[in-house]
Amino acid sequence: MIEIKGVSKSFGDIIANDNISLQIMESEIVGLIGPDGAGKTTLMRQLCALSHPDQGNIHIDAYDTVKNQYEVRSMIGYMPQRFSLYPDLTIEQNLLFFANLFNTPKKGRQERLEQLYKFSNLKPFQNRQAGKLSGGMKQKLALSCNLIHTPKYLFLDEPTFGVDPVSRQEFWELIKQLRDEGLTVFVSTPYLDEANTFDKLALIFNGKILAYKTPEKIVDSYSDQIFVMQSENYDYFAKMQNVKYLYLFNKELYISFSEAPRQEEWQTWLDNKVINGYNQKQITLEDVFLMQNKHIVSQI
């Protein structure tokens, strides 16, 4: 289990992580979702014992990430945002290089390699240089390099950056297979369609965790109604006190009210051509994400 207790981290005046507490259970895929600059990478690096909290502490199993950083590192794999393989080494050489880095015993190494080849389908390419692999294959190799020492916990920072949809689907199938075998995975991603398939999501905004639940519960617990109006009268609605959220996208206004308009109000807007039509929108994870941008009404 990973136990994060009251973790804060600042860089100068910027509070990157603000009193974060989370418990991550074993054999789960937990997604960290938030805008650029919300503090995702900062948290991720602290979990990997690469930087230390200003306040609070993190335990991975019994180990403190500050006091026992070497024990922690031997239990984890970490794929940073722009993971760099050695392009002039072959797949096999890259894997062996990481095996040496992690100091895995020589005995059993070949078996582990074969397991990873089997699971990643990289065996036929073992002598190909990493620089000559497709984006999806590079991703699988990077993943394999971080699994060579059979970690219990895996940290992935935007692992599917620039990878096409088919390779992405294959990548997540591999991760889910590992989860089912007991691996715990903590991952940040800007792809909300991926996030929808994780076991739990932690929403992070301005360094704070706003929600920590299953994706379904995050969407269900959002009580506001969102309407889509065929209208470009942004300014008209932006002035209304009653409007909590307003966003213009491709000639339609997405809006939520603190109190839903009465039937007469809708009719007046329609009659006066303020809007040309409206319907209630089924709320998605993207809506929940977009609605966290509180300043959205005053924008544009």
Next chain:
Amino acid sequence: MISVKTTQLTKKFGSFTAVDAVDLEVYKGEIFGFLGANGAGKSTMIRMLCGLLMPSSGEALIDGLDIYKESELIKKRIGYMSQKFSLYNDLTVAENIEFYGGVYSLDKKLIRSKKEEIAVSLNLKEEMKRLTRDVPVGLKQRLALACAMLHDPKIIFLDEPTSGVDPKVRKDFWNIIYDLSEHGKTVFVTTHFMEEAEYCHRLSIMQDGRIIALDSPENMKAIHNEKTIQDVFIKLIKRQNNDEI
């Protein structure tokens, strides 16, 4: 009005065919999504359409200009923004604009007015003097687009313009794309975000140098009886892979 037209456009590298006899017509003001797996031939195609790479055979007209004979003129009519945003991080925001103005040989007066125009439209004040590496990614992205359009091109190529930016920034950027289209610009977009593919007017899916599907997102979903473009994409690419095995 046709903005880009290719006939049997082909590019070979040695024995490898990167683009294989592609016929394509894209209209003025259209937002055209260019999808495909990594290595399907999208980049080669775009580099040819930008006049950067000579085809092995076939024809292409870009805004009516011949790709073989008039590639220098083509470069003045197109803009290109890459996923890496191609800005100089150690130059200030203003210096990047000046630099690109120079690249497109705009005169000093025009560069100055462009700088003011960008400052207003991106709501910049102090940021103009900041190093580009220190500005937020959403702003960097808009700046990269502004620099790619300093010479007022008719056709703009956006190569994964929203990679690595969050969903809010991505949506904001699409509002700009819609705006460009309304002003008559033809926009080519490559993306790996399939929900963005849904925002395009028409889409093509490339595989092994060929276009294996071309239609509006709505028609594509209807024809293949799938709920999302993501599902259509996976279905088509997987089928293609299975055919080969």
